[in-house]
Amino acid sequence: MNVRHRPFVFINMAMSADGKVSSVRREQLRISGARDFDRVDSLRASSDAIMVGIGTVLADNPSLTVKSEKRREERKKSGKPENPIRVVVDSEARTPIDAEVLNRGAGMRIIAVSKRAIVEDVGRLGAKADTEVVVCGSEEVDLKELLYLLWQRGVNRLMVEGGGTLNWSLLSQRLVDEIYIYVGNVVIGGDGAPTPVGGPGFVSEEELIKLELISADKMDEGVLLKWRVINRNRTG
Numbered sequence: 001m002n003v004r005h006r007p008f009v010f011i012n013m014a015m016s017a018d019g020k021v022s023s024v025r026r027e028q029l030r031i032s033g034a035r036d037f038d039r040v041d042s043l044r045a046s047s048d049a050i051m052v053g054i055g056t057v058l059a060d061n062p063s064l065t066v067k068s069e070k071r072r073e074e075r076k077k078s079g080k081p082e083n084p085i086r087v088v089v090d091s092e093a094r095t096p097i098d099a100e101v102l103n104r105g106a107g108m109r110i111i112a113v114s115k116r117a118i119v120e121d122v123g124r125l126g127a128k129a130d131t132e133v134v135v136c137g138s139e140e141v142d143l144k145e146l147l148y149l150l151w152q153r154g155v156n157r158l159m160v161e162g163g164g165t166l167n168w169s170l171l172s173q174r175l176v177d178e179i180y181i182y183v184g185n186v187v188i189g190g191d192g193a194p195t196p197v198g199g200p201g202f203v204s205e206e207e208l209i210k211l212e213l214i215s216a217d218k219m220d221e222g223v224l225l226k227w228r229v230i231n232r233n234r235t236g
């Protein structure tokens with residue numbers, strides 16, 4: 001497998017002015033306004049696939065659909081499915097059968113599991129309409145393998161909508177091209193409240209992921225920051 005063969009990958013997240021993406025209870029809070037909501041919808045409509053971790057599915061239960069009917073129609077007119085492929089990174093096939101991502105809106109879903117997933121759970125998810133379960137990796141989901149598989153299926157543009165654990169894995173493996181962070185005008189606080197990137201973190205300056213600022217624009221009552229990852233793993 002060639003790691004160069006992967007989609008363009010970008011992360012989009014909203015965080016509070018103090019850098020939190022949800023409450024200390026890991027529950028979703030409103031961070032952005034109407035314009036940012038519409039921007040996110042437009043980004044979804046421009047993507048071939050949207051990826052989240054199982055932590056986000058369990059915490060927020062997102063449907064990850066394109067909300068604007070006009071945008072869905074435009075996608076269909078250009079020969080695309082009305083919603084991008086929705087991808088859940090879920091080693092143990094824990095995605096609930098009644099999760100919004102599996103039940104709301106038309107289009108394909110891919111649940112990426114590892115060899116740790118038990119056969120019954122894989123079968124249960126695979127029996128859902130428009131849902132495919134793929135096995136990538138032995139312990140956790142092998143993200144390089146998954147990105148290659150998505151690329152093989154024609155995914156050129158992949159939007160990642162968190163959470164911080166998945167973002168860490170992708171970033172630390174240098175699999176992210178751009179990061180878009182909306183900084184909202186609220187303070188959430190809480191030592192344990194999740195941030196855009198979790199995981200073990202880097203401890204030395206040499207390891208840090210270096211970013212180049214693409215733009216910083218006022219939007220609603222907050223700021224949209226766009227960053228390009230400099231030392232990413234994409235030479236092809």
Ligand SMILES: NC(=O)c1ccc[n+]([C@@H]2O[C@H](COP(=O)([O-])OP(=O)(O)OC[C@H]3O[C@@H](n4cnc5c(N)ncnc54)[C@H](OP(=O)(O)O)[C@@H]3O)[C@@H](O)[C@H]2O)c1
Pocket residue numbers: 012013014015020021022023025026027028031052053054055056057059060089090091092094140141142143161162163164165166167169170194198
């Ligand atoms: N404000 C925002 O924009 C925003 C957006 C999204 C989420 N959030 C918040 O973020 C929180 C959820 O984030 P989270 O960090 O707990 O969960 P997450 O990143 O959504 O999912 C992480 C889980 O994915 C699974 N996984 C499998 N293979 C993996 C791999 N190679 N690398 C990383 N993860 C892998 C692991 O569970 P298994 O081992 O069981 O597979 C892991 O615990 C919630 O509080 C949510 O509200 C906020």
